[in-house]
Amino acid sequence: xxxxxxxxxxxxxxxxxxxxQNIEQISRSxxxxxxxxxxxxxxxxxxxxxxxxxxxxxxxxxxQLLEVKSQRVTNAAEDAQFALRPEGTAPVVRAYNQYDIxxxxxxxxxxxIAPMFRGERPQKGRLRQFHQIGAxxxxxxxxxxxxxxxxxxxxxxxxxxxxxSDFKLKINSLGxxxxxxxxxxxxxxxxxxxxxxxxxxxxxxYERNVFRLLDSKDQACRDLIQGLDIGTRxxxxxxxxxxxxxxxxxxxxGVIYEVSPHLVRGLDYYTHTVFEVSYAGLGAQxxxxxxxxxxxxxxxxxxxDRRFPEPVGAIGxxxxxxxxxLALEAQGKSVAGKVSLDAFVxxxxxxxxxxxxxxxxxxxxxxxxxxxxxxxxxxxxxxxxQANKLGAGIVLVLGEExxxxxxxxxxxxxxxxxxxxxxxxxxxxxxxxIVRP
RNA sequence: GUGGCUGUAGAUCAGUGGUAGAUCCCUUGAUUGUGGUUCAAGUUGUCGCGGGUUCAAAUCCCGUCAGCCACCCCA
Numbered sequence: 001x002x003x004x005x006x007x008x009x010x011x012x013x014x015x016x017x018x019x020x021q022n023i024e025q026i027s028r029s030x031x032x033x034x035x036x037x038x039x040x041x042x043x044x045x046x047x048x049x050x051x052x053x054x055x056x057x058x059x060x061x062x063x064q065l066l067e068v069k070s071q072r073v074t075n076a077a078e079d080a081q082f083a084l085r086p087e088g089t090a091p092v093v094r095a096y097n098q099y100d101i102x103x104x105x106x107x108x109x110x111x112x113i114a115p116m117f118r119g120e121r122p123q124k125g126r127l128r129q130f131h132q133i134g135a136x137x138x139x140x141x142x143x144x145x146x147x148x149x150x151x152x153x154x155x156x157x158x159x160x161x162x163x164x165s166d167f168k169l170k171i172n173s174l175g176x177x178x179x180x181x182x183x184x185x186x187x188x189x190x191x192x193x194x195x196x197x198x199x200x201x202x203x204x205x206y207e208r209n210v211f212r213l214l215d216s217k218d219q220a221c222r223d224l225i226q227g228l229d230i231g232t233r234x235x236x237x238x239x240x241x242x243x244x245x246x247x248x249x250x251x252x253x254g255v256i257y258e259v260s261p262h263l264v265r266g267l268d269y270y271t272h273t274v275f276e277v278s279y280a281g282l283g284a285q286x287x288x289x290x291x292x293x294x295x296x297x298x299x300x301x302x303x304x305d306r307r308f309p310e311p312v313g314a315i316g317x318x319x320x321x322x323x324x325x326l327a328l329e330a331q332g333k334s335v336a337g338k339v340s341l342d343a344f345v346x347x348x349x350x351x352x353x354x355x356x357x358x359x360x361x362x363x364x365x366x367x368x369x370x371x372x373x374x375x376x377x378x379x380x381x382x383x384x385x386q387a388n389k390l391g392a393g394i395v396l397v398l399g400e401e402x403x404x405x406x407x408x409x410x411x412x413x414x415x416x417x418x419x420x421x422x423x424x425x426x427x428x429x430x431x432x433x434i435v436r437p
Numbered sequence: 438g439u440g441g442c443u444g445u446a447g448a449u450c451a452g453u454g455g456u457a458g459a460u461c462c463c464u465u466g467a468u469u470g471u472g473g474u475u476c477a478a479g480u481u482g483u484c485g486c487g488g489g490u491u492c493a494a495a496u497c498c499c500g501u502c503a504g505c506c507a508c509c510c511c512a
Contacts, residue, residue, distance in 0.1 A: 007503070059510050063438070087512085116512075121438075123506060132512060201509075212510095266511060276512095287512060320512030348470050384472040392472095399470055413472070 008120070008128025019325055019335040024113055026161045027133050034154050036111040036135050041091035043115065044068050047081040053090040053297055055268030057208045060086050064118040066128070084117035087267070088134040089294065089316050093301055096138050102298075102312055107141030113321075125285030125323050133158065133289075136316035138298065143313035145242050148273040148293060149249025155277060155289055155317045156255055162324055163333045164279065167288055169256065171275040172263035173243040174211075175235045177296050180271060183234035184210050190228055198224070211264040230261045239272065246273050269294040273315065279323075281330040288324060291317020342369040342434050344387035348399025350377040356398050359408065359426075366427050368434070388413065394433055396426075 005011055012020055031038070047067060054061045068082040085091055092110055095101075101108050113133050120126055135154060137147055152171065159167055174180050187210045195206050202221045205212040214225055232240055250257055257275075265274050274292035282288075293315040328334050343363055347356040356372050363370035371390065373383040380397070387395045397409040408426055411418040412433060421429045 004503080064510080118511080120510070122504080123508095126511070130512065134512090284507060284509095285511070289512060318512055323512060346471080380470045381468080381472075384470095386472090388472040395472080397471075401470090409471095411471075416472090418471085 006128070008122035008126075010127065010129075014339065018339075019328070020321070022335045023133070023162055023321055023324060027111070027113060027158060030154070030158055030161055031111045031135065034109070034150070036109040036137075036154075039092060039095065039110040039112055040114070041085075041088075041095055041112070043117075044082045044084050045091055045094065047083040049090050049094055049301070050083060050086060053093065053267075053269055053301060054087070055209075058267055060118060060266065064120050066117045066119045086118045087116055088112050088114060088132055088318060089136060089269070089297070090301070092134075092136045092316075093138065093297055093314070097298065097301055102139055103307070105139055107137060107139040109135070109137045111135045123285070124283045125320070125326055127322060131321040132318040133321060134316060134318035135291075136314065138312065138314040140308050140310040140312055142315060143295075143310060145245035145273075146249045147313075148246040148315055149253060149255070151291060151315050151317055152246075152250060152257070152273075152275050153253045153255050155275075155291065155319060158319060159277060159288060159324070162328065163331075164288070164324060164327050165331065166281075167277050167279045167327070168258065169275060169277050170260040170263050171246070171250075171257050171273065172260050173232070173235060173239060173246075173272050174264070174270055174274055174292075175239040175272065177271050179234060179236050179239050186234070187211075187213070187228075191224065194224060209266075209268075212266070214262040214264050225262070232261065242272060265290065265292055269297045269300070271295050275317070277319075279327045279330075282323060282326055285323065287320070288327060289317055289319030291315070340369070341371055341387075341390045341392040343394040343396055343430055344383075344390060344392035345370060345372045345396045345398065346380055346383040346387065347372070348380060348397060348402070352398050352403065355403070359396065359398065363427070363430065366431075368427070368430055394430060396430075 028038075047065065050065060051061050056062075065083040065086060068084060092112070096108065111134065113131070115129050115131050117129050119128060122128060135151065137151065152169070156169060175183065188206070191206065191210075191213070195203055198206075198221055199218055202213060202216060202218050205216065213221055214230070216222060216225065232243070235243065247257075247259070263274060263276055265276075270292040272293040272295065274290075276290040277288045278286045279288050280286060293313070295311070295313050298312045298314055325334065345356045345359050345363075347353050353372075360370045360372045371392075373386050375382065375386075378386075380399075384395060393413055395411045395413055397411065399409070402408055402420065405420070407420045407422055409418055410421050410426075410429055410433070
């Protein structure tokens, strides 16, 4: 029985890797420009971390955590429950607290490019193992509304740098934790008595997380919410002023956005600014990325810090790499490309294999991407076919005549031109002919 | 977790009860030191898996797994 990759996972094969490396490379250089440093956290964490941060009632924690079962529980300490991380923020905050990074650093800016795991039913743009590019800014120095603007601008800049166009940025403010609580209360009472004729799903949302009703796709539910005319009524004066400054920051940077009072997030920890970037051509899973502020999370995860006058603030976002690639594909901008080889060395006779091996090694030491045919005693023709398949720009031939004269034949595979060169001048002759894109 | 559609060669797909096919890829040859084009020949396979109906199943039925799409949720 053939074993295939687990449900909802996919292999990234060598012919697809160029697009991924391109995305990663662009990300790293842009993060550097914005002064974000890479952080790598474990692929699994104690389940409690996600329950406490994302919220016990959220879908992600309730139904989508992939738990890790240890076969060897040797003591009580190892009896903890583990889960593959469903998102990147909670682990980063955990590390931030664990090493008391905030003691030294006024503001810490992290980024990660890493796989995430959720036990969902796969569909377009939704996998069980998927990859996120994320950024988090945490610290006493993370309370300025201009940082919100920077975060949003950074996520937009990344997408543009990847070549994605026609995406839509929506922003909203949920207000402070207190604003959120008040708003939830207000929403509940405003909807009380009116939810009886709604669908079971809407009722469920009303119970679990009223905010979800705001971006419901259910028409009856939409109508009901529309009728409430929410606007910014849920925000306190200070919350509203903060949001205004975020918008001004975005205006200053020329970032185009749409304020959407109905934009909410599925994770409990968000406060104040939330945003989402979507691309309509992706189908049902149209979010390329999303993020927001999560000021209370550090303390909530026991990072309670009374040593400094300023509270610890935090904001972050994550982009889905697979979805970015889908968007690029939809726009006809996917990066193809294969690993190209500079030179392939052919043995005219099987007994020259060792000499060929030596030439290949010599070239590699000079930084020339070189290879040879490792088939046993294959005819020259087959070796050339191999060279062609590998996309070698140059083929070197070491045959009987070359062996006698101490030369090597060098053939340009594009023009077909061939010449003999002394071994001492081989490297410079090759370097002169290498054409790299 | 719910629903719809699909599963046949490495890939894309045809085949609706009677001995498994096409194209591309791949292999070999035309070319006894030279690829990419062309021409000729050849191999593709538990018909996703398990069970049932039938003289006979890729085809019909049931189950299961996987993929796709949507709901839900989200990146």
